[in-house]
Amino acid sequence: MSTLTTQPASATAVPASPPRTSRRTAARIAGVGYVLLFALAIFANFVVLDGLVVDGDAATTVANVSGSMGLFRLGLVAFLIIVVIDVVVAWGLFVVLREVHHDLAVLAAWSRLAYTVMLAVALVFFFQVIALLTAPGIGAVLGADQRDAQVMLALGSFDAAWLVGLAVFGVHLVLLGILLLRSRLVPRALGVLLLVAGTAYVADTVAHALLPDYAAVANLFLVAVALPSMLGEGWLGVWLLLTKRLGDGARLATA
Numbered sequence: 006m007s008t009l010t011t012q013p014a015s016a017t018a019v020p021a022s023p024p025r026t027s028r029r030t031a032a033r034i035a036g037v038g039y040v041l042l043f044a045l046a047i048f049a050n051f052v053v054l055d056g057l058v059v060d061g062d063a064a065t066t067v068a069n070v071s072g073s074m075g076l077f078r079l080g081l082v083a084f085l086i087i088v089v090i091d092v093v094v095a096w097g098l099f100v101v102l103r104e105v106h107h108d109l110a111v112l113a114a115w116s117r118l119a120y121t122v123m124l125a126v127a128l129v130f131f132f133q134v135i136a137l138l139t140a141p142g143i144g145a146v147l148g149a150d151q152r153d154a155q156v157m158l159a160l161g162s163f164d165a166a167w168l169v170g171l172a173v174f175g176v177h178l179v180l181l182g183i184l185l186l187r188s189r190l191v192p193r194a195l196g197v198l199l200l201v202a203g204t205a206y207v208a209d210t211v212a213h214a215l216l217p218d219y220a221a222v223a224n225l226f227l228v229a230v231a232l233p234s235m236l237g238e239g240w241l242g243v244w245l246l247l248t249k250r251l252g253d254g255a256r257l258a259t260a
Contacts, residue, residue: 028101028251035097038090039242045083045090053080058160063153070156071138081131084124091121098181101251105188113180116173123170130163168210175206178237190250191241198237205230 053076057069070077095117103110137143137156147155182199185191209226213219219226 026100028104029248031097031100032245032248032251035094035101036242036245036247038094038097039238039245041090042087042094043239043242045087049080049083049087053077053083063157066160067138067153067156070134074135074138077131078135081128081135084128084131088121088125088128091117091124095121097245101245102181102184102188105184109180109184113177113184116177116180120170120174120177123173124167127163127166127170130159130166133159168213172207172210175203175210178203178206178234181241182237185241190248191244195237195240195244198233198240202230202233202237205233 057066057073057077059065059069095114098117099110099114102113134156137147137152137159143152178199180203182196182203185199186193186196205226209230212222212226216222
């Protein structure tokens with residue numbers, strides 16, 4: 006007489022799928038992140054840096070920062086928040102675009118994270134400026150001129166570290182543009198704008214390194230970088246917030 010053996014139901018049960026964030030939810034989160042990034046970047050760049058730092062004038066810059074130390078600290082906090090939000094945006098864009106081309110979406114996310122790390126490293130020099138201007142007795146040890154020179158060097162190092170990061174950010178925008186063009190979710194013009202902006206970021210960093218008189222073409226590069234970047238990323242942020250093409254049943258083109 007044969008015997009039948011049965012296995013417990015738990016042994017043959019199909020494991021449950023891990024929870025996954027929907028593309029629509031990730032898009033909304035990334036869209037909110039873009040709005041916050043724009044507001045924080047305008048404050049940190051144009052109000053704090055452009056408002057306090059005078060290129061080539063250490064004495065005026067130190068006087069401005071020392072007289073508005075609270076504002077300078079707020080600029081630092083704004084940049085720190087930008088670092089955190091950029092991590093969230095990198096994740097959100099990956100979730101939205103991973104079905105278009107998984108490997109490219111991973112590379113796009115990692116390149117944005119690499120840029121974020123460079124920005125975080127650059128902020129060390131903000132802390133150095135604060136220490137140079139607030140540490141007890143630092144002026145007596147270094148002397149006013151030497152302290153002012155150190156402050157300008159720290160601010161210059163911040164710019165240099167961020168500039169390197171922006172080249173990597175340019176790679177991110179190029180990959181993002183390619184993914185959006187492949188997805189067919191957005192107008193082609195948006196993908197092209199991001200491709201142009203990313204290329205301009207990389208070219209700007211290379212120009213800083215190679216051109217002995219970068220200042221002569223600085224305004225040209227400013228327009229070449231800022232115009233497609235602001236239009237493209239602003240458009241992308243609005244699209245992420247408002248799109249209805251990322252429902253749970255929606256399919257993405259991968260051609």
